[in-house]
Amino acid sequence: MKNENIRLRFAPSPTGPLHIGGVRTALYNYLYAKKKGGTFILRIEDTDQTRYTEGAEAYIKDALAWLGMTFDEGPTAGGDYGPYRQSERKEMYAQYAKQLVDQNQAYYAFDTSEELEKARERAKERGEHSMKYDSSSRYEMRNSLTLSKEETTALLEKGENVTIRLKVPKDEIISFEDEVRGKVSFNSNELDDKVILKGDGMPTYHMANIVDDHLMKISHVVRGEEWLSSTAHHVLMYRFFNWTPPVFAHLPLILKPSGKGKLSKRDGAKFGFPVFPLLWESKDEDDYLGFREAGFLPESLLNFLLLLGWSSGDDVEKYTVDDMIAKFDLNRIIKSGARFDYDKAKWFNQQYIIESSSSYLLPLVKAELAKHTISREDDFVLRLIELMKERVELLPEFYSKSTFFFQRPTSYDEKGVRKKYKVENQNHFDALSHAVESLNSFTSLELEKLVKAYIENNELSFGAIFPVLRIATTGSMQGPDLFGTLELLGREEVLIRWKAFFQFVNPKG
């Protein structure tokens, strides 16, 4: 059933933790591949050895695994088009770069970084905003176009500072069809002669990318908008090689919640929300919080991300992964940048928590409790989840909003006590305590029956009794169902807490 013609790749570069924008890119690639019955591929673009970061590749895989985006081919999964790490494909690129030189569509350039920098400075002084290595300037530089054959071969043999640059033709309109933006055109005079093979023998992104996409038979390139401008170079190279280019789709950027620019890792620290899927720990910089650690369910993050840059056209907001696969399409990707809205992300999470079964939540909640060195029977935690589910947005709140289950109140809501507790009712509370003590089965249902009957028989009001019992057991005016709370706490504990409370408010009694 596999559609061999549909092959999409997610191609991150292991320079650090995977940014949330990258996660969305992965998601769109994944969804489209699945939708079309195609193949989803993970390719690691580690051509820049200076930026290689320990642990980044593992992080990427962990993040994809957590989110359930399993890849069919990749560094660990294998596949027929490997290796899937560009550093392991180094030898393959040089021949293609040379082919372009032989075809006179690329050339050797020997300028050192320092020389280039100087040239740029000179250009700036002349009032030009920067020097472009292109059809207008290439004949003033040190390269195989300006040097004699002998000089060139000598320099090549020396092998220092040898790069290969793309020879971008003059006066041409280069256009391509983008699935989200339509026809996009560039005048080739605006394009610089990009380095395609670096001094260390590694290809640059542009080279590696199109060679691999071609060799791996990639049908659709779905990537961030920052690549739109260089796509002209890419289509040029496809033409030089006489290869059919893939379908392109450039995704809008994810913007800061407020202010200017795209979402950065600093925004996370600044506004107190995660911008990475998983916690990232690093020796030389601060740790970065992840959505997982913040208490998000992977499916809710996916749902939130899906709608940050794509819309189905109807009013549906909640999608299971299967729905996403069924409904997703490239042509409904939004063109403009999307602002990151943490409130909405939390709303999705709350919705997913409410709709999740307690047994699904069980291990997650147990893990949250374990962080506070609390360990309880599954049955207890399950009942806790039932009680708390609807009032939790983030997983850690299963602890933070229910601490009273694990600790006796150390203080009582002052205003609540003042307004609700009446000394003249103390005899009723005493009576209630006795009744609870001798109640046959200590269940939420029986407790409710008992208290309600008592109130009616004594012509009291709910408002005079319920809130007091709540404060007495939890210390607070708000919280989950009172009788459910009592049941979960257990008779012995409840009576101890009540006694303590009544002694506190009425020491003489």
Add this chain to the structure above:
RNA sequence: GCUGUGGUCGUCUAAAUAGGCUUAGGACACCAGACUUUCAAUCUGGGAAAUACGGGUUCAAAUCCCGUCCACAGUACCA
């Protein structure tokens, strides 16, 4: 600067690939009411001074054209 891409409520977006179905719809957030012992959830309602601005074209424009402005991206031997 140059090139490219965008610009609908505070935010995400609908009105798509043929301009009329729009008194511009939905969701988040916000406010109020209902329900609750409380909070939450849920339901109902509310407000939004949202089509960047200015010109066209047309019987009719958020949708097409032109100009302006604004934002973002690229402008590296980084990806």
